[in-house]
Amino acid sequence: MPQGLPRRIRYAFVTQGLLLILAVVFGVSVVTLITRDALISQRLEVEAQAFWERRAGLRPPGQMPATNALQGYFRGQGEDEDAIPGFVRSLPEGMNYMYRLQRAILVQRRPDGVLYLVLQTRTVDRLMWSSAAAMILLGLLAALAITALTYRKSRGIVMPINRLAEEVSRWDPLQGEMSAPLAISAGAGDSGREVRALSSALHGLTSRVAEFIQRERDFTRDASHELRTPLTVIRVASDMLLSDPALPAHGRRSLERIQRAGRDMEAVIDAFLILAREGGVAPVSEEFDVREVALEEIDKAQALLAGKPVELALVGDAAPRLFAPRAVLGVVLRNLLRNACHFTERGRIEVEISPDAVAIRDTGIGMSAETLRHAFEPFYRADAFSPMGKGFGLTIANRLARRFGWDLVLESEPDAGTVATVRFTPANES
Numbered sequence: 001m002p003q004g005l006p007r008r009i010r011y012a013f014v015t016q017g018l019l020l021i022l023a024v025v026f027g028v029s030v031v032t033l034i035t036r037d038a039l040i041s042q043r044l045e046v047e048a049q050a051f052w053e054r055r056a057g058l059r060p061p062g063q064m065p066a067t068n069a070l071q072g073y074f075r076g077q078g079e080d081e082d083a084i085p086g087f088v089r090s091l092p093e094g095m096n097y098m099y100r101l102q103r104a105i106l107v108q109r110r111p112d113g114v115l116y117l118v119l120q121t122r123t124v125d126r127l128m129w130s131s132a133a134a135m136i137l138l139g140l141l142a143a144l145a146i147t148a149l150t151y152r153k154s155r156g157i158v159m160p161i162n163r164l165a166e167e168v169s170r171w172d173p174l175q176g177e178m179s180a181p182l183a184i185s186a187g188a189g190d191s192g193r194e195v196r197a198l199s200s201a202l203h204g205l206t207s208r209v210a211e212f213i214q215r216e217r218d219f220t221r222d223a224s225h226e227l228r229t230p231l232t233v234i235r236v237a238s239d240m241l242l243s244d245p246a247l248p249a250h251g252r253r254s255l256e257r258i259q260r261a262g263r264d265m266e267a268v269i270d271a272f273l274i275l276a277r278e279g280g281v282a283p284v285s286e287e288f289d290v291r292e293v294a295l296e297e298i299d300k301a302q303a304l305l306a307g308k309p310v311e312l313a314l315v316g317d318a319a320p321r322l323f324a325p326r327a328v329l330g331v332v333l334r335n336l337l338r339n340a341c342h343f344t345e346r347g348r349i350e351v352e353i354s355p356d357a358v359a360i361r362d363t364g365i366g367m368s369a370e371t372l373r374h375a376f377e378p379f380y381r382a383d384a385f386s387p388m389g390k391g392f393g394l395t396i397a398n399r400l401a402r403r404f405g406w407d408l409v410l411e412s413e414p415d416a417g418t419v420a421t422v423r424f425t426p427a428n429e430s
Helices: 004-055 122-170 186-242 249-276 290-305 326-342 369-373 393-403
Strands: 070-076 094-098 103-110 113-120 286-289 310-315 321-324 347-354 357-362 407-413 417-423
Touching: 004 070, 004 094, 004 103, 004 113, 004 122, 122 186, 186 249, 249 290, 249 326, 249 393, 286 290, 286 326, 290 310, 290 326, 290 347, 321 326, 326 347, 326 357, 326 393, 326 417, 369 407, 393 407
Parallel strands: 310 347
Antiparallel strands: 070 113, 094 103, 103 113, 286 321, 347 357, 357 417, 407 417
């Protein structure tokens, strides 16, 4: 089922949600860290300013800050550093943050001494990161809500298109037109109107395609049936003339050519009748011996080699049986044998039967790699001016083989001959 578009949209929204979550977490974390450092820096600056003002006599004298969170140290000019903790002595002037130790240290140097303020940031950190967690949670909830609403809206727009794609994928042109145009709910808005228009257009197209296929099928069937009557008359009349012992040799040769052409035409008509039933009523299947059908077609093909130094023989001891329309295999082999006879001027044509295939091997002119690529295309001929063949024998054989689940494979080299193999699938083996 064509679920590609909804799946891609779902993946896009999942990716968008994850990126949005990462952005929220990263953004809130950075803002929290900057805000924390700014608050700590401001507090220490205020404490330092108050200390210097007291020392300058601008404020009443007071003690150095000494609380659980804030500890102050001062070393005057020329005084010993022993009273100063070792971890702050070597710090540069300005704000120093020790995130692992959860401390912030302000160092200020003046002409009369150096001030050290050490702040324990555990309480500030807990407060700030708790606030950050709350903001992240609210941001995630908002992001999820927005993503869910947007996905629901997008899904509502896409689902009618997906349903229409499913209907188109299920439609078989050989089975008639597609079902009625897709019904879209009134809440779909502008997109619903567009999908309804597309659905109606596709429905009209399928109707025209179905009508065209039916006309083609009817024409093929009717024309094939109508052509049988004059062909029967030609065959009967030529048989009666050939039975006349007084018929001159040149007349006999002409009648034999007429009969061969009539048999070729009958083969084409048989193929057209079978192909005209594609998607409709299939020919009656039966269990039959592949070897018997091959022998019948070899016998019919002998007349095509009249006057040619070519031997036509059946090889292989296998005797597979198939459950399929007997006439179909006959038409396929007849077309392949006719091709082999037309393009083989001397040598040998072998029909080899194996347990799962029939191979027709000739010593004819062969085909180039370019010709092989186009061999199954209708009316394609490597030599457009050649009087042999009309260019659709292999096309008919290939279509019939595919119709019943067989594989037709060609192997050929120029001036080395061709091997055409009809391989039966296990489902068709008895």
